[in-house]
Amino acid sequence: MSINPELNLHFSTLHRLQWEEAQQKYVILYPEGMVELNQSSAEILKLCDGSRKLPEIITELEAAFATSGLASDITHFLEVALQNGWIEHK
């Protein structure tokens, strides 16, 4: 599944993204399961709030981390997220 750069991305209503104090990390919660996220994955998913498209997410993260060349990593991760049902096109 590939990301449509023309559409906004939002986090799935059937999953929950949450900071876990005890684990000191973000997790995705869903029926019968939990995925622990590393910091960069969590930062990407937090921007999937329905107000941004893929190019905006890339621009924003590259600015936040003062770096460039993140496009392929971010795109690849979002494709996985889409496949897993964590995010949806709006």
Next chain:
Amino acid sequence: MAGLNTNNITPPRWLLAELSYKCPLQCPYCSNPLDYAKYPDELSTEQWQQVLSQARKMGAVQLGFSGGEPLTRPDLPILVKYARDLGYYSNLITSGYGLTEAKIIELKQAGLDHIQVSIQASTEELNDHLAGTKTYLQKQEVARLVKKHGYPMVLCVVIHRQNIHQMPQILEMAENLGADYLELANTQYYGWAHLNRDALLPTREQFIEAEKIAQDFKEKVAGKMKIYYVVPDFYEDRPKACMNGWGTTFLTIAPDGTALPCHSARELPGLDCPNIKDFSIEQIWNESKSFNFFRGTEWMQEPCRSCDEKHKDFGGCRCQAYLFNADMFSTDPVCSKSPERYRIDAAINTAKQQALSAEEKPLVFRNSKNSRQF
């Protein structure tokens, strides 16, 4: 008891809150203890809140409200809201009996994350026979309402010899109801299922055929429906990694406040499972005899002790070892390395003879009258 290395204790992640042993259904494979009628006491709302808050503080995040039937507790919405405020991801594990649309809305507003509805079979006649109660039509309606109100819809069907022939129809039903998740749980033979095993255990041929149908379906609905397939370990040659390892992940609290490392642990002798009325969850998890009993690998006997797979399956299931070998320290008899494996093969054969015989033993249904015999 060995393996008491408190430095290596991981905190609980999953809390199963068995709110009540009361249930309007009588499923003959219920995982509740046979003698549940001996434990009629139930924790108060405040005591459950204390459990939720202490376990959450330690790091528990997945929460199942179970039973019996959790809907028999009038304070369920209060507990759901309390759990949501603490940050739990909560699941109502229900028969659907008595679940009205108003209640579904009330629970959603209180913060319930998902509802897992059990259905016993794909036809009304068999469903109502297995449940011991007329529930089929209501379950179908509840499944639709769960979906309508925006919950992820999880259907759970326990599979055994009485319904395994319906596998294609069960899958079709799940698709028609729009299930997001389908749990196909091959019966695990503890509690009532152990008692009724000869009438419930499918033959190897039935199991192989049903598994193939389920696997094909899984590919067909990939991306639309997620399937959790719980394998019947009798037909495996390695045991399951029971509870992800004793005292590593799962905490069950029984209706009367007894804390259990697994929901069948009440069957094991001499564990002295602690009660939340006497100890905090932290004390129970870290310091109690029962939660440390099978932690780590020091307790193991041969062939587990020298096995290079012991960190993978943790020796399998302690309850199964006890039920079959009368020795809860022994290797799970499912394992082909266990000298007791023949006991599992004998159970498979006995069940097969039953299946072929003209007079099948009647099922013993799970109800208070039958429970009082144990």
